[in-house]
Amino acid sequence: MNMAWKEMKKNKLRYTILGSIIFLISLLTFIISGLANGLSQDNASLIKNLPNGTFYMEEEADETYNFSSLSEEQQQEITDGQSEAAFFSIQMGNFIDTSDKQRSVAYVASTDNMDFPEVDAGEVILDASLEEEGIAVGDEITNEQWEQPLTVAGFVSHEKFSHSAAAFINPNDFSAFFHTEAMQMAFIADSDIQGTNEAPAFEELQAFSNSDFLNTIPSYSAEQMSLNMIVIFLLVISGMLFAIFFYMINVQKLGIYGILKAIGVKTGKLFQMMWAQMLIISVISLILSIIISQSFQLLAPSGMPFHLTWPVTGLLSLVFIAIGFIGATLSGIQIKRVEPMQAIQQGEM
Known part of the structure; x- marks a missing residue:
């Protein structure tokens, strides 16, 4: 040296x-x-913030979440085998804030599950980046295609999808806004898997790990x-x-x-x-x-x-x-x- x-x-x-x-x-x-x-x-912080687990979407969707739609029978089959499974949907969209400015967001709706925020009907929980842009709790957001506004109930940190802030809404509101009754995907956390250490397989559904699902996001x-x-x-x-x-x-x-x-x-x-x-x-x-x-x-x-x-x-x-x-x-x-x-x-x- x-x-x-x-x-x-x-x-x-x-x-x-x-x-x-x-x-x-x-x-x-x-x-x-x-x-x-x-x-x-x-x-993709919305997905990366979830615990390790398995995502399921319809096989016919060709690894494109927008084309996936889980029937009631499929949801029931998953729930019977894994009662802690969460069902959720994502839809890109926008809203108009109180200052008449249009904002792009990713609307997310899910069944009751600790991995997703619980949102009441008529309310929305937004990513904190929108709070920094002037939106506050109690503000009402609207859209020309909606019959009723949504009230901002709170904010969550680092929840984004496809470079857009996440907007968590109630499944009933999601169904009314986007005219669909079916959820797009299911998620089972590894810690919630019952009876076996391996994720179960379901007919006509394709399974993805967290990293595999990230690669289905366009441009990721x-x-x-x-x-x-x-x-x-x-x-x-x-x-x-x-x-x-x-x-x-x-x-x-x-x-x-x-x-x-x-x-x-x-x-x-x-x-x-x-x-x-x-x-x-x-x-x-x-x-x-x-x-x-x-x-x-x-x-x-x-x-x-x-x-x-x-x-x-x-x-x-x-x-x-x-x-x-x-x-x-x-x-x-x-x-x-x-x-x-x-x-x-x-x-x-």
Whole structure:
């Protein structure tokens, strides 16, 4: 470690440039990861907030919740086997607030269940983002297609679907507004499964885990895949930078390595020096990136979908260090192969 640090101080500019590049790449990776997670929450926090369980929709719906419709017989069959099952429906729509401004929301209706808010007829519970936009408890919201207004009864935090605020209404109101008596989907939490540890199967119904159901939401998988691919490419690029940088340095220092080997320095010691340099550069760069990315999360506007958790930050940091270790190690293979006399002669040329 002491030898590695002395060399870095002697060649400050060289290692500062590498550290700056790693800092920028890691910062960009943290920002994109926070954006991906924030968009995920903004797109599907309604589903992600539910406990682990199994979703059921009609097979003929072709994995599209809008086309699913559970008959009374199907609902009764599910209830007979799993009495704690919840039935719910989602419909994109809008309403007009007291200031005559139109708002887009995702209307959600469900049977009595602890996983969904209980709403009385004639009332609505909205996502808290609408409260920040001026809507208050007691306000009446209307729609040109409704015969009666709904009264805002309260707000819930982080309940969104398809980038729209959730609006929880009574199943009777949902039926009247959207002219349907059937519920679209069923949900059984893992903790509520009775008689077996596995989710039951029902005829003509398709089962989905939480993650599988998220992929049925339009744009969710494409959105997340695009951002996650960018993160992966940035990680790969950082590993390549380490490999190229240390390869170039090792080529320049073959003569020095030859002398060190000639006086008895083990190859493992040379690798340790290179790993120490990689670790110092990575840690300093990551600390700066974490400070800036977490500060950005605190200072970002409330409407920006950015959410970077500490577990994700820690995981990405470990991946960066692991990839840097691999890149540096690959570049150091030439150290193991170098012969003392040959390296000294190359250094003299």
